[in-house]
Amino acid sequence: MLLLLFLLLLPFVSPAERCHPNDKNALLKFKESFLKPESLDPLQSWDPVFDCCGWALVECDETTNLVTGLTILSNVSGSIPDAIANLTHLDFLRFHKTPFLVGEIPPAIGKLSNLRYLEISWTSVSGHIPEFLANLKNLRFLLLSFNKLSGSIPPSLGTLPNLYALDLSRNQLTGSIPESFGHFPEEDSPITIILSHNKLSGEIPPSLASVDFSGVDLSRNNFSGDASMFFGTRKSTSMIVISRNNFKFNFSRVSFMESLVTLDISHNKIYGSIPSQITDAILLQELNVSYNRLCGEIPSGWKLKYRPEGFDNTSFLHNPSCLCGMPLGPCKP
Numbered sequence: 001m002l003l004l005l006f007l008l009l010l011p012f013v014s015p016a017e018r019c020h021p022n023d024k025n026a027l028l029k030f031k032e033s034f035l036k037p038e039s040l041d042p043l044q045s046w047d048p049v050f051d052c053c054g055w056a057l058v059e060c061d062e063t064t065n066l067v068t069g070l071t072i073l074s075n076v077s078g079s080i081p082d083a084i085a086n087l088t089h090l091d092f093l094r095f096h097k098t099p100f101l102v103g104e105i106p107p108a109i110g111k112l113s114n115l116r117y118l119e120i121s122w123t124s125v126s127g128h129i130p131e132f133l134a135n136l137k138n139l140r141f142l143l144l145s146f147n148k149l150s151g152s153i154p155p156s157l158g159t160l161p162n163l164y165a166l167d168l169s170r171n172q173l174t175g176s177i178p179e180s181f182g183h184f185p186e187e188d189s190p191i192t193i194i195l196s197h198n199k200l201s202g203e204i205p206p207s208l209a210s211v212d213f214s215g216v217d218l219s220r221n222n223f224s225g226d227a228s229m230f231f232g233t234r235k236s237t238s239m240i241v242i243s244r245n246n247f248k249f250n251f252s253r254v255s256f257m258e259s260l261v262t263l264d265i266s267h268n269k270i271y272g273s274i275p276s277q278i279t280d281a282i283l284l285q286e287l288n289v290s291y292n293r294l295c296g297e298i299p300s301g302w303k304l305k306y307r308p309e310g311f312d313n314t315s316f317l318h319n320p321s322c323l324c325g326m327p328l329g330p331c332k333p
């Protein structure tokens with residue numbers, strides 16, 4: 001009976017160590033590199049006595065037992081440790097809401113060639129977005145929002161062959177969108193780019209016309225000129241948000257994809273009228289063309305799949321009084 005109990009408990013008493021010693025060493029070095037983590041910090045549970053594949057925030061591959069995922073959500077303070085470079089099999093790396101994480105994105109990150117998901121968000125990481133991120137050819141997600149990044153967007157990011165989502169929002173980025181962003185290979189995975197809340201400026205490179213973006217958010221920058229290249233009936237874009245910039249182009253000349261769900265062009269200097277072909281966008285749920293220089297009659301007869309009640313006047317306000325028709329006042333004959 002006792003023997004049976006012992007045999008039943010055996011796997012719990014002395015579990016086989018799955019963790020590879022190199023990975024464990026790298027994780028321990030990684031932990032030690034941070035300045036005095038607080039006692040409640042999840043990293044404090046990283047005890048070398050136990051299998052690192054069981055540590056909080058660490059993920060190991062089921063078959064190889066190599067460390068493939070690391071999520072740091074804590075009050076660690078200091079910069080991203082170079083020891084991360086020795087976790088060579090990482091495909092998922094996330095630093096999120098780590099306000100005391102400072103310094104620049106280190107070259108060590110550029111050595112993690114298996115990364116498919118890299119997120120550094122809501123941190124105090126500063127400096128430029130490094131060119132070497134373009135070496136991470138497997139990247140699908142590059143999410144660097146809510147940091148203190150400055151400088152311009154490296155053109156080399158446009159060469160990432162597998163990128164699916166690029167979020168650089170809420171930093172202090174300057175300069176313009178690189179021309180190379182017109183060359184994202186988009187055949188099997190339309191890309192979403194989110195560059196909102198930065199200090200970006202200049203005109204949008206015409207090369208972007210050839211990309212079928214899944215979504216584009218350029219709001220709250222100081223872009224100017226034409227943004228009509230994001231439109232077109234043959235595209236499958238679901239979100240176009242270009243509000244609060246300095247865009248100035250003739251809206252009469254754009255055409256709308258049926259896939260459009262969110263369209264916000266508010267707070268620009270966009271002129272012309274709202275083309276009646278917009279009624280093809282039956283999936284549209286959010287529309288805002290307010291604070292522009294639009295004129296002419298608002299198209300009627302929209303049959304919106306998810307918004308049968310249509311749009312109220314706040315979607316159209318603050319244009320010249322020649323923008324008219326429901327839900328604004330009637331057009332003067």
Ligand SMILES: *[C@@H]1O[C@H](CO)[C@@H](O)[C@H](O)[C@H]1NC(C)=O
Binds near residue numbers: 038040041074
């Ligand atoms: C992290 O720090 C913040 C602010 O100092 C504090 O409110 C929070 O409780 C801390 N979190 C942990 C897990 O220690």
Ligand SMILES: *[C@@H]1O[C@H](CO)[C@@H](O)[C@H](O)[C@H]1NC(C)=O
Binds near residue numbers: 022025084
């Ligand atoms: C990576 O691992 C090697 C071998 O274990 C070690 O010599 C080196 O110092 C480690 N590098 C870092 C940055 O921790």
Ligand SMILES: *[C@@H]1O[C@H](CO)[C@@H](O)[C@H](O)[C@H]1NC(C)=O
Binds near residue numbers: 201222224246
């Ligand atoms: C925005 O760009 C325009 C030129 O297009 C420039 O005149 C203006 O000063 C810029 N505004 C800011 C806040 O940088």
Ligand SMILES: *[C@@H]1O[C@H](CO)[C@@H](O)[C@H](O)[C@H]1NC(C)=O
Binds near residue numbers: 250251252253271272
């Ligand atoms: C805008 O484009 C329309 C259609 O091509 C044209 O009729 C109109 O004159 C243009 N408006 C301006 C101000 O250029």
Ligand SMILES: *[C@@H]1O[C@H](CO)[C@@H](O)[C@H](O)[C@H]1NC(C)=O
Binds near residue numbers: 313314317328329
């Ligand atoms: C917008 O609509 C609301 C409610 O339908 C109405 O009270 C308001 O006067 C309208 N505003 C303008 C500027 O037309």
Ligand SMILES: *[C@@H]1O[C@H](CO)[C@@H](O)[C@H](O)[C@H]1NC(C)=O
Binds near residue numbers: 267290314315
């Ligand atoms: C449109 O944008 C304006 C300005 O930002 C805002 O006041 C208004 O509430 C928005 N309307 C809708 C329907 O989103």
